[in-house]
């Protein structure tokens with residue numbers, strides 16, 4: 274289970290950061306069609322996906338994301354609700 278640590282305070286919800294978000298390339302994102310559900314992407318800033326069904330997780334690309342590294346984030350699968 275994902276630890277309930279609030280990691281959303283470090284990253285700002287900006288257009289610039291949205292462009293850096295590589296979730297759209299991630300298999301978990303594509304397979305679960307997370308683009309259709311709020312907040313669509315940039316989960317490190319906006320919080321987990323509001324998708325009502327359970328997310329079937331595969332790879333998480335966050336670890337290769339510039340924002341993830343820059344902000345020292347440690348928890349992957351940021352889109353997944355608990």
Ligand code: SF4
Pocket residue numbers: 290293294295296314315316317318334335338339340341346351
């Ligand atoms: S850390 Fe993950 S959720 Fe945040 S911008 Fe990068 S790919 Fe997107």
Ligand code: SF4
Pocket residue numbers: 295296297299300301302307316332333334335349350351352353
């Ligand atoms: S938070 Fe991770 S698992 Fe979720 S869509 Fe973004 S890269 Fe994929």
